[in-house]
Structures are given as structure tokens and as C-alpha cells.
Amino acid sequence: MPEAALSATASSTTMRAETVTLRLALSAEQSVIGGVLSEPATFAAVKEILTPEQFEDPSCRMIYQAILDEHEAGEVSLLTVAERLERNGTLPVVGGFPKLVQMAQDVIPGNAVQSARVVRRQAQRAAL
Numbered sequence: 001m002p003e004a005a006l007s008a009t010a011s012s013t014t015m016r017a018e019t020v021t022l023r024l025a026l027s028a029e030q031s032v033i034g035g036v037l038s039e040p041a042t043f044a045a046v047k048e049i050l051t052p053e054q055f056e057d058p059s060c061r062m063i064y065q066a067i068l069d070e071h072e073a074g075e076v077s078l079l080t081v082a083e084r085l086e087r088n089g090t091l092p093v094v095g096g097f098p099k100l101v102q103m104a105q106d107v108i109p110g111n112a113v114q115s116a117r118v119v120r121r122q123a124q125r126a127a128l
Contacts, residue, residue: 028115028118028119028122029055029056029057029060029115030057030060030103030106031107031108031111031112031115032046032050032060032064032112032115032116032119033060033063033064033067033103034103034104034105034106034107034112035107035109035110035112035113035115036067036076036112037067037077037078037081037100037103037104037107038078038104038105038107038109039109039110039112040075040076040077042110042112042113043067043071043076045112045113045116046112046113046116047068047071049113049116049117049120050064050116050119050120052064052065052068053123054119054120054123055123056122056123056126059093059094059099062085062088062090062093062094063081063085063094063100063103066081066084066085067081070084078100078101078104081100082097082100085100
């Protein structure tokens, strides 16, 4: 196989691997958010693992920051997080209330902590 063809194949394979990695990272980030929104008690463990800066996706980062702010204010729930995002003017940016509901519904119960570890590993790899 000519060198140019090998280079193109390697480049294509690298791009596909990066796309899969990004999809997995986004899926893990959404799983963390959904897990916390559906089971707010899990946030105590999740916050020990993650910071907002470790989220690659800007929407997930904004939602996580709102969860953190609501936790510090006293109560995390789907409604309080949505209200916080609304007050910040970011609810439409993250996809609105329907997106928050979808994240909370599309989660495997009890998976938020494991997903948080995956997000943390992804952030650590990206920092290298």
C-alpha cells in the first residue's frame, strides 16, 4: 500500500477513535448529571470526585455548576437546578427543562458515582 494511503488510513482511524472517545465522555458526563438529578443523594459522593472544570461538554459543565450551587444552597432537585439555570440565563443554552428531564430519565440507577470516575479519568487523560 502506498505511503499516502497508509497515512490517510491512519488519520481516518485516529479520527474515528477520537469521535468514539468524545461520545463516551459525553455519555458519561450526561450519566453523572442524570444520576444526580434522579437521585440527588448521590451528589455527596460525586462532588468528592468531580469539579465543574472536568466536564468537557459546556452544557454539562453549566448544569453541574448549577447542581453544585444548589447543593451549597441546601437542596438539589430537578426543579431547583432548573430554576438556578433559569436565573443564570443558561437554561435555554443547556437544552431547557426537557433536556434535564431526559437526562434524569435516561440514566441507569446507581451509576452516577461510577460515571463520575469515568469523567475524571477522561479529564486526566485530556490534561496529559
